[in-house]
Amino acid sequence: MSKNRRLAIRSGLTIGDLAARTGLAVSAIRYYESEGLVHPWRNAGGQRRFERADIRRLSFVMVAQRFGFSIARIREVMQALPDQRTPTAADWRKISTGFRADLDQQIAALEQMRDKLDGCIGCGCLSMKACALYNDGDVAQKNGAGPRYLLGDTPPDGDAK
Template sequence: MAVNDGLSIGALAGRTGLAVSAIRYYEAQGLIKPWRNAGGQRRFERADLRKLSFIMIAQQFGFTLPQIKAELDQLPGKRPPTKADWARISESFRDALDQRIETLTKLRENLDGCIGCGCLSLDVCAMYNPVDRAAEKGPGPRYLMGDSPEA
């Protein structure tokens, strides 16, 4: 198959590791847009490999399909995305990813201590979160979410 003949949905599934049904779902959501060859078969651009890979990774990092689609909708429709196009998307995700990295780092470093969740099950909770004062700051694990315990 020549490069410009496009990829079948099966070839796309084989290269990305996605199920054909998942690719069809992403198509139905407008995340990728195949074209039809002379025989009426659905064909995908090779650039769709990167789009689908981006979708898979972005979902793993907690981005929703509407967020992902909003970014993909900014890519050019008539040409494959360039390095600059992907750099712009990367920049738009950078702040959210940095926040997630910070939260994951706090989780890794502080899960064995009081996280301000209100369970009061660890001995250190009585010191860092007496009578669940963290609840005054809102729901959730307040110390992992950025609040600090008052002495």
């Protein structure tokens, strides 16, 4: 083991080391710290030091964001990870199981939306009786904002695709 490697293990990783290992900008790491996703400690000189496990934590954050998860959701699931030790495979499996359910719901919603849009894209007819975008008198607003019938709500007459 090289002297530099022994020193990094004993004294923690600098923010620059962490940036180099994760590919993140130093400013992004600081942001993730401010969001409570990593918890560096300070050495005697007041410099941030990170655990080696933070490489994996930040890698997880990057992947989760690519899947569309919000920082708030990522923070919520990461709270289940231990702070005092490196997360084990079982710790990560527990998190991935919850994310899998979320991803399955997102995939189902996207497939449903794709299938409903097939009848609309390029159609041009805008049949008011069968159009999933038509919302006569804004009656769908009672269920929330957005294209309610495309999001899965059924119109009062049940005719939208």
